Amino acid sequence: xxxxxxxxxxxxxxxxxxxxxxxxxxxxxxxxxxxxxxxxxxxxxxxxxxxxxxxxxxxxxxxxxxxxxxxxxx
Numbered sequence: 001x002x003x004x005x006x007x008x009x010x011x012x013x014x015x016x017x018x019x020x021x022x023x024x025x026x027x028x029x030x031x032x033x034x035x036x037x038x039x040x041x042x043x044x045x046x047x048x049x050x051x052x053x054x055x056x057x058x059x060x061x062x063x064x065x066x067x068x069x070x071x072x073x074x
Contacts (some may be wrong), residue, residue, distance in 0.1 A: 037053075037059065038052050040055050041053075
């Protein structure tokens with residue numbers, strides 16, 4: 001069944017991607033500076049805390065964009 005061969009490859013790719021994301025989530029806690037960079041917004045009030053990791057999001061986006069750019073070059 002050739003049509004299922006492509007589906008199998010897609011499922012393996014997404015499974016590997018989810019495993020990689022899981023490993024990253026485990027090790028992110030070991031990087032104390034990640035999430036506390038200058039430019040991350042933290043607003044603390046009496047009953048409400050608001051956190052927006054602006055700089056951290058930009059840094060992760062740049063790293064992922066570079067990795068995808070490197071792998072997309074042929």
